[in-house]
Amino acid sequence: MSKTLTTLAAWSLGLLATAAHAGEVYTGIGTHGVMLGYAQPVAPSVTLRGDVASLGSHSTTKTxxxxxxxxxxKLSRGGVFADWFFIGGWRLxxxxxxxxxxxxxxxxxxNNQITIGNTTYATQDGDRFDAHVKFPKTTPFLGIGYGHQAGAEGTWGFHFDLGASIGRAKVEAAASGPTFDSMNATDRATLNADVNKETQELRDGVGKIRAIPQLSLGVNYRF
Known part of the structure; x- marks a missing residue:
């Protein structure tokens, strides 16, 4: 996780810890990996909290x-949240x-070939087509869940969340390597058109992601 992300999360947790009410520490696991956080009730129906979560890095192959x-x-995130309890431990x-x-x-x-857009190119060692999908660094979060309500000190509880960070993924792509780098102007124009077409097809697929869902379960301890 980046230094900026860690600093923001630490600042948020420190701010919450200054509140007058007894708080809780919590941990969990879910779609964003392992989670650790701090929650602070500030009113009977309102809790403020912050947490960090990481899934680490995972590699696979796909076509x-x-x-x-x-x-x-690679997936890591920090967050600051406000919970409003509308009935018992249920909250928005x-x-x-x-x-x-x-x-x-x-x-x-x-087999020394790669198809980009409408063209199949003969390739050599070092040729490749790379794409990068990035989610925005800062996004609003909306969700529903249970847990983190005010309770007696020294007690355990559980929590779960279902929600999403809302934002559109950005897609970038490029072809590189000795074959592509040595093209003349005409072939380069064809390649650029093919790369643009391939990039648009990726945008029509993974680039359509408008939100990253979160489902998590965990336990908390009040102190």
């Missing part, structure tokens, strides 16, 4: 638009998340 990719996903949640979410796709030729 998108006839190109074979080595895919590397709003907040802001600070994201480090990126998908890198490294496209490699097969």
């Amino acid at each position: 998108e638009n006839s190109i074979h990719y080595d895919a590397d996903l 949640t709003g907040g802001v998340t600070f994201n480090a979410i990126k998908l890198d796709l490294a496209g490699k030729p097969t």
